[in-house]
Amino acid sequence: MLATRIRPRRRTAVALATAAVLAGLTAPALTATPATAGTTATAAAYDDAYYDDAAGKSGEALKDALHTIISDQTTLSYSAVWNALKVTDQDPDNSGNVILLYSGVSRSKSLNGGDTGDWNREHVWAKSHGDFGTSTGPGTDIHHLRPTDVKVNSIRGNKDFDNGGSAVANGGGSLTDSDSFEPRDAVKGDVARMIFYMAVRYEGGDGWADLEVNGQVNNGSNPYMGKLAVLKAWHQEDPPDAFERRRNDVIHDSYQHNRNPFIDHPEWVESIW
Ligand SMILES: [Ca+2]
Ligand SMILES: [Ca+2]
Numbered sequence: 001m002l003a004t005r006i007r008p009r010r011r012t013a014v015a016l017a018t019a020a021v022l023a024g025l026t027a028p029a030l031t032a033t034p035a036t037a038g039t040t041a042t043a044a045a046y047d048d049a050y051y052d053d054a055a056g057k058s059g060e061a062l063k064d065a066l067h068t069i070i071s072d073q074t075t076l077s078y079s080a081v082w083n084a085l086k087v088t089d090q091d092p093d094n095s096g097n098v099i100l101l102y103s104g105v106s107r108s109k110s111l112n113g114g115d116t117g118d119w120n121r122e123h124v125w126a127k128s129h130g131d132f133g134t135s136t137g138p139g140t141d142i143h144h145l146r147p148t149d150v151k152v153n154s155i156r157g158n159k160d161f162d163n164g165g166s167a168v169a170n171g172g173g174s175l176t177d178s179d180s181f182e183p184r185d186a187v188k189g190d191v192a193r194m195i196f197y198m199a200v201r202y203e204g205g206d207g208w209a210d211l212e213v214n215g216q217v218n219n220g221s222n223p224y225m226g227k228l229a230v231l232k233a234w235h236q237e238d239p240p241d242a243f244e245r246r247r248n249d250v251i252h253d254s255y256q257h258n259r260n261p262f263i264d265h266p267e268w269v270e271s272i273w
Contacts (some may be wrong), residue, residue, distance in 0.1 A: 062268060088255070100148050115150065129223060152174070171184070196272075
């Protein structure tokens with residue numbers, strides 16, 4: 001992928017330089033295109049025909065159509081999630097590292113584990129909310145599984161999302177109080193879109209709970225995640241960026257073969273909720 005992108009650029013640069021020399025102009029300095037680390041899993045842009053069956057729909061009908069579309073997927077085992085996250089969440093500036101969701105820290109891929117200083121597999125939709133555990137299914141759906149610092153993960157625990165609280169130690173600006181967690185600004189929208197994905201993907205089929213977004217905190221083991229109004233605001237404040245779009249593409253191309261519709265079509269959040 002990288003090679004096929006670079007080659008035409010080199011040819012163009014050489015052609016331009018040659019033309020300049022032939023024209024008697026000073027040839028521009030030829031600079032090699034730097035090989036950027038972290039592009040090994042560059043994904044193709046998706047085809048919006050993926051969403052053809054949702055065309056023209058809104059509200060519940062849109063939600064139903066998207067559910068059917070995104071439920072056509074491959075599933076991963078929980079152990080396979082480790083290596084998948086090393087690709088989906090790779091640091092664009094250091095191919096040996098992953099970016100940790102809540103703290104924003106770049107950490108070695110090899111430090112996956114359960115000890116202090118390691119990163120582990122955070123369920124952004126806390127797995128106790130619907131009690132789905134880590135069997136193959138919602139508990140291994142990498143659309144909402146992200147690398148996080150072990151300690152920050154344990155501070156988030158199974159709290160719902162809401163604004164406010166005090167700073168989380170080494171949390172990159174994340175806040176928490178007794179009943180909620182507020183991620184750093186740069187991933188607020190990412191978190192919201194992961195929650196919206198889960199609510200549409202899991203509608204009570206295949207023996208799993210029907211996950212839904214609600215307006216509460218303290219949802220405990222009920223299959224709900226709050227707070228809806230706050231998540232909608234975060235979705236607006238922090239629209240999808242290149243990292244999040246690439247992640248969606250990589251999951252679609254290389255792992256689950258399904259997409260998070262709210263990264264591709266942010267306007268659908270307002271249509272459904
Ligand atoms: Ca973001
Ligand atoms: Ca649902």
